[in-house]
Amino acid sequence: MESHFIQVIISVCVLLFAAKLLAEVFVRIKLPIVLGELVAGMIVGPFAIGSFLIFQGEHLVVLTSEVKTLGEIGAIVILFMAGLEMTPKEFIKGGKASLTVGTLGVIAPFFVGFFIFQIFGFDAFQAMLVATALTATSVAISVQVLSEFGKLKTPEARLIIGAAVIDDILAIAVLSVVTSIGGTNTGIDVTESIFTIFKVLAFFAAMAIAAVFLVPRMVNSKMWKASGSIEGIVTAAFFGTAGLAAWIGLSPILGSFVVGMALSTTKVFERVEQYIGKLGLIFAPLFFAIIGAQVDFRGINSEVMLIGIVIIGVAITTKLVGCGVPSLLFLKNKSQSRRVGIAMISRGEVGLIVAGIGLSSGVLLPNIYTTIVIMVAVTSLITPIWLKLEYRKDQKIIE
């Protein structure tokens, strides 16, 4: 047996065990399970306790590409489950609201970030990169918290998911525009920027329409007689569509969300929901634990702390205001709108990807890179706690 595979399964064992152990602790202190799993990853990860877990010269907790793949599959599974809970009709009905909230949720952090970081002495391109890192919400965390509280069917949850999908699409479009500027250094080509944004939107729409038409036909026919066929075909479908989305340049999770939505009104809905629910029992904790495990706090110093506080402040306020205020127009309810703003705060992969590009191209100093990573970590930790507090407030009013 190759030692590589041994390390992978041992790492999964340690991460999963720690995640469920802290999930239990967090349930008791009435905090979201997701948060426990994130923190568990931070604790046993290779930059913390994991760095001491060495046996016969080999690290017991490693984040190899195989382990990360299992985590990324977790994100795909979580968004597939979220898609199952939303019919295409509901998604389209919420279209205008999602579009407005999602768009403002990208514009606000980008421009506020851009101007504030220029004031802080960053050059234009650096400021633009940091601002881009602030744009995209990491919806998996919010979705998991909403599902934990049984709030996935509420109007604010629908708006959060819809806006997060739009926001992800736009953030990727912004990313491609910004990095193309970096490459050519000839300023912004407005026509091309708009073209990029429309290209990404059109791709997503085409994929969504194709899924809604094709996937129910694929599974509703009488051709599947063997046990497990429906589940297998559905899984192949959402993996394939996730791959397609990733290939366009979107998050793969948008692909699996679309397939989930396409299945939400089919006869096999309950069967698929039961199946994927069980799958999610290990893939979701693995996803959160692996995200936590990637956080490296070793680069923190006083300068990083200072810039970090500014970036975190901008990250929180721009989403809270940028998404929360426009939500008021559609939800006509203050506490629901506030929840939309809060749920959009957590940042994820896109922020890290941008920071990584910035670092490797030499535009961002390692210090700025570290602060972006900290921003991602802090917003990921704040969102579940804050959402929890919001819902508890609501509970008390009802009682």
Place this chain on the structure above:
Amino acid sequence: MESHFIQVIISVCVLLFAAKLLAEVFVRIKLPIVLGELVAGMIVGPFAIGSFLIFQGEHLVVLTSEVKTLGEIGAIVILFMAGLEMTPKEFIKGGKASLTVGTLGVIAPFFVGFFIFQIFGFDAFQAMLVATALTATSVAISVQVLSEFGKLKTPEARLIIGAAVIDDILAIAVLSVVTSIGGTNTGIDVTESIFTIFKVLAFFAAMAIAAVFLVPRMVNSKMWKASGSIEGIVTAAFFGTAGLAAWIGLSPILGSFVVGMALSTTKVFERVEQYIGKLGLIFAPLFFAIIGAQVDFRGINSEVMLIGIVIIGVAITTKLVGCGVPSLLFLKNKSQSRRVGIAMISRGEVGLIVAGIGLSSGVLLPNIYTTIVIMVAVTSLITPIWLKLEYRKDQKIIE
């Protein structure tokens, strides 16, 4: 998004889709599903149709280490499910029978193979390596077939699983003895060989006893309140034990089997069975499809065919006789004993590992390597068909 991850999820999509499609075809022509999944892998694998599936210069079906890891997790899941169906008592009760059948099932192919290949002009060490490649049964295929036919609780199934466990342990012991001879070239050290065998057996026994005592305590306590905790902890446990088994040098599947067995008499049995059943719905087909996809028929020529027929002949007869005949002593039933012999025919990873070691050390010519791979493929294909025919014969007598 890195293109590597895109390739992984697209590959999983294609493999899973093909596996379920052929599973449907095979159900209709009344052949085992497992066989359909194996053949599907052979068809869409990177050495067959997969080599033509190229998009923008990238292969759509690749067997990266991430894809193979998902397949290997499949084997772990299958054996965990088999373990759940057998209580430790039943395993111990069948101990003498398993030990006899398993031991003879290693001795027969090893010595018959060794002498026949020497007659065919192989030198002693070459003959020994080929003979070692013939020793270990790949129990995942047989277990899946038995489970498909609802025969996992029959006396012959218990004997098959028990003997396959022993056989795997002994085969690994033989492998370490043979490779150590190759390293030193000083002949066989009998004391050391026996010591190796006992070391491996003792490790397995210790792991099994620890699991049977610890795992039920870990999950039966009242400490797990959060949803999904039991499932997560159980999964962490069988991953960890599989890692431990692999680290000793055993197949990781023996570790997960032991944990399954430890859970077979606990209160959480049904909950765990339901959970792992759903997980198996995709991991099992992936395992078989990936095994199929690794078969490369391109090296076949007339010489390979000739040696291949001899090796396959030896592979089949030695297990059929070596396991089938001693089974008669314990089962006192001809058709049950024949099934034990048939179920033990399929060879798997150990054969491929030995062949790989032989090839990379230069002891085995590429031709011989190819014939061993073909032997593994053919025995994997024959076992489910033959078992099916045996059980159908039985059915007709009852009718």
